[in-house]
Amino acid sequence: MGSLQHSQAIKGAKVLMVGAGGIGCELLKTLALSGFQDIHIIDMDTIEVSNLNRQFLFRQSHVGQSKAKVARDAVLRFRPHISITSYHANVKDCNFNVDFFKQFNVVLNGLDNLDARRHVNRLCLAAEVPLVESGTTGFLGQVTVHVKGKTECYECQPKPAPKTYPVCTITSTPSKFVHCIVWAKDLLFAKLFGDRNQENDLNVRSNDAASSSEHADDVFERREDEDLEQYGRRIYDHVFGYNIELALSNEETWKKRNKPRPIYSRVVLPDRMTQQNGNVDKTDDLSSASAMASLGLKNPQDIWCLVENTRVFLEALKLFFTNRKKEIGNLSFDKDDQLAVEFVTAAANIRAASFNIPLHSLFEAKGIAGNIVHAVATTNAIVAGLIVIEAIKVLKKGTDSYRMTYCLEHPSKKMLLMPVEPFEPNKSCCVCSETPLSLEINTHRSKLRDFVEKIVKAKLGMNSPLIMHGSALLYEVGDDLEEDMIANYTANLEKVLSELPSPVTGGKMLIVEDLQQEFTCNIYIKHREEFDEEKEPDGMVLSGWTQAPPEKKDDKTSIGNGASTSKSMPAEPVDAQKDIEVKEISDGTTSPGKKRKLPEFSECSTLDQSSDADENRNHQKIQKLDDDDDINNDNNDDDDDLVMLDHWDNDTSKKQRLQ
Numbered sequence: 001m002g003s004l005q006h007s008q009a010i011k012g013a014k015v016l017m018v019g020a021g022g023i024g025c026e027l028l029k030t031l032a033l034s035g036f037q038d039i040h041i042i043d044m045d046t047i048e049v050s051n052l053n054r055q056f057l058f059r060q061s062h063v064g065q066s067k068a069k070v071a072r073d074a075v076l077r078f079r080p081h082i083s084i085t086s087y088h089a090n091v092k093d094c095n096f097n098v099d100f101f102k103q104f105n106v107v108l109n110g111l112d113n114l115d116a117r118r119h120v121n122r123l124c125l126a127a128e129v130p131l132v133e134s135g136t137t138g139f140l141g142q143v144t145v146h147v148k149g150k151t152e153c154y155e156c157q158p159k160p161a162p163k164t165y166p167v168c169t170i171t172s173t174p175s176k177f178v179h180c181i182v183w184a185k186d187l188l189f190a191k192l193f194g195d196r197n198q199e200n201d202l203n204v205r206s207n208d209a210a211s212s213s214e215h216a217d218d219v220f221e222r223r224e225d226e227d228l229e230q231y232g233r234r235i236y237d238h239v240f241g242y243n244i245e246l247a248l249s250n251e252e253t254w255k256k257r258n259k260p261r262p263i264y265s266r267v268v269l270p271d272r273m274t275q276q277n278g279n280v281d282k283t284d285d286l287s288s289a290s291a292m293a294s295l296g297l298k299n300p301q302d303i304w305c306l307v308e309n310t311r312v313f314l315e316a317l318k319l320f321f322t323n324r325k326k327e328i329g330n331l332s333f334d335k336d337d338q339l340a341v342e343f344v345t346a347a348a349n350i351r352a353a354s355f356n357i358p359l360h361s362l363f364e365a366k367g368i369a370g371n372i373v374h375a376v377a378t379t380n381a382i383v384a385g386l387i388v389i390e391a392i393k394v395l396k397k398g399t400d401s402y403r404m405t406y407c408l409e410h411p412s413k414k415m416l417l418m419p420v421e422p423f424e425p426n427k428s429c430c431v432c433s434e435t436p437l438s439l440e441i442n443t444h445r446s447k448l449r450d451f452v453e454k455i456v457k458a459k460l461g462m463n464s465p466l467i468m469h470g471s472a473l474l475y476e477v478g479d480d481l482e483e484d485m486i487a488n489y490t491a492n493l494e495k496v497l498s499e500l501p502s503p504v505t506g507g508k509m510l511i512v513e514d515l516q517q518e519f520t521c522n523i524y525i526k527h528r529e530e531f532d533e534e535k536e537p538d539g540m541v542l543s544g545w546t547q548a549p550p551e552k553k554d555d556k557t558s559i560g561n562g563a564s565t566s567k568s569m570p571a572e573p574v575d576a577q578k579d580i581e582v583k584e585i586s587d588g589t590t591s592p593g594k595k596r597k598l599p600e601f602s603e604c605s606t607l608d609q610s611s612d613a614d615e616n617r618n619h620q621k622i623q624k625l626d627d628d629d630d631i632n633n634d635n636n637d638d639d640d641d642l643v644m645l646d647h648w649d650n651d652t653s654k655k656q657r658l659q
């Protein structure tokens with residue numbers, strides 16, 4: 001990197017970094033030490049205690065401050081003469097428009113969610129600024145380069161669907177602890193503390209529809225003046241006792257499975273013991289925020305017995321209602337919310353006990369519920385270094401030397417870092433080419449609102465959409481809209497497509513546009529009468545859109561990642577392994593035509609897609625496509641080689657063994 005050309009490219013460059021987390025902090029330091037002099041960083045977050053042991057630039061005293069600013073200040077201490085501009089903001093804010101992006105020579109992503117990644121991808125395409133994208137999860141990582149017209153864009157390849165579980169497994173027949181976690185987090189927690197209007201399968205217990213109680217939902221409402229202890233016990237008995245009894249009555253289900261046992265609170269925790277359960281001292285900060293603290297349970301790595309789980313369950317519920325009443329109705333599970341994690345751990349454990357599944361500690365449960373794969377600082381550092389290498393190549397316009405690089409957990413063909421030539425843009429990508437999409441939809445039944453939520457926002461990732469039919473504007477979002485327009489659009493949202501002021505029926509074309517992203521899609525409408533409720537739960541099917549097909553299982557519920565900002569299209573699909581074909585590179589020679597499959601980790605920064613983190617820890621394997629795919633094996637010893645991605649001026653990558 002010492003050449004004059006390098007240093008000129010670096011010195012003259014204006015660089016935008018998005019994300020100042022695990023990768024971002026490393027990246028900022030590496031950029032500064034590599035000679036970059038004009039760096040801008042956007043991060044929307046403030047520093048939390050949980051960031052401290054993962055991000056080396058952050059200290060206890062920084063808690064609550066902007067990540068971008070603290071990272072900037074830390075680096076300026078050892079590179080005081082360079083310019084670092086920090087923005088404590090969401091990259092999706094309208095200030096960060098195409099003009100803003102145009103001022104940069106290259107954009108470097110250190111993000112952790114699909115939503116933001118897609119957004120940055122579109123702005124980079126619109127502004128014609130190269131993007132270097134990255135992600136890590138544990139020992140795995142990847143760095144990819146996206147240059148408009150030259151390489152594929154971030155969205156050219158389908159993204160893997162999130163890990164999902166059949167609804168009936170979650171609601172009726174769990175067999176793994178992760179099923180209990182999904183139930184506790186996405187169903188019970190959501191039902192008690194989240195938006196009551198959201199559909200929730202909590203009371204789907206068995207196929208025996210006749211047995212479900214008509215007023216099942218009322219059970220979850222706290223009755224007027226109901227004592228919190230009594231309310232907690234009523235919920236407990238309903239979900240762990242009564243519901244299990246109902247499920248048991250469906251004998252067919254249990255012919256080939258172990259039967260669960262109903263659990264009632266008074267059996268586990270008799271009344272006389274209740275008094276020992278949680279004397280909430282509201283003057284004590286810790287015990288009002290944590291059921292564990294309130295109950296004197298100290299070690300998060302301990303596995304609580306059924307009695308302790310019952311106490312935590314009742315205590316956490318009480319604490320939500322006493323101390324966080326205002327949030328009830330709006331809460332969604334957050335892995336950094338201690339009380340939420342305690343409640344979910346206890347509920348999952350009680351359900352696990354009922355189904356004879358081994359119980360887990362809070363620490364383990366948190367990892368599973370938050371899809372946490374613990375970050376490996378070295379991987380972040382390697383990835384940050386690779387980002388800088390690619391950024392320099394981009395600045396030098398060395399198109400032929402661009403590489404997508406994968407960090408692997410286990411050496412494959414002696415390589416821990418696997419460089420791969422980038423693909424050309426995918427001609428059928430609706431983001432970087434103008435390929436129209438087609439949508440099968442029942443135009444007489446589906447409302448414009450369904451189309452906006454399920455397709456435009458969730459699938460196409462638009463933030464500020466505008467929808468046109470011919471010259472008629474059907475919907476738009478914006479701060480400067482007049483009241484009558486807003487009223488019009490709101491009314492349109494509630495109309496079915498065929499009854500809109502400009503009726504949308506089969507054979508028509510809709511134009512959907514996001515002005516901020518400068519992204520336009522033409523969607524050809526095909527009317528279809530019926531949809532399979534289980535296989536096509538959206539009641540509409542978009543095709544030509546690059547998302548990997550979902551797993552071929554029936555009705556499912558997904559385990560979402562806390563970091564995801566898109567509910568219907570979780571950013572962090574579980575098991576982020578997408579097999580892609582890559583040309584194999586070995587010992588500096590590209591072997592055309594020799595293909596293998598590589599896992600892709602492009603979804604995550606903490607690419608922590610393995611929801612059942614305890615059961616499924618990233619066993620990505622390279623898988624050969626061709627049996628006779630015999631690469632240049634001139635290096636046959638068994639030691640693991642560390643691959644140095646060096647000599648990027650060549651149009652091949654070179655591997656150099658470290659002693």
Ligand SMILES: Nc1ncnc2c1ncn2[C@@H]1O[C@H](COP(=O)(O)OP(=O)(O)OP(=O)(O)O)[C@@H](O)[C@H]1O
Pocket residue numbers: 018019020021022023024042043044045050051067089090091092110111112113116563605606
């Ligand atoms: N839309 C966005 N705009 C700006 N910054 C974002 C956006 N989405 C994510 N980020 C930032 O990207 C960074 C990702 O870093 P990382 O994956 O290390 O997450 P983290 O929050 O530092 O760690 P963890 O999620 O494991 O607690 C975070 O600092 C996050 O605030």
Ligand SMILES: [Zn+2]
Pocket residue numbers: 152153154155156157425426429430431432433
């Ligand atoms: Zn594309």
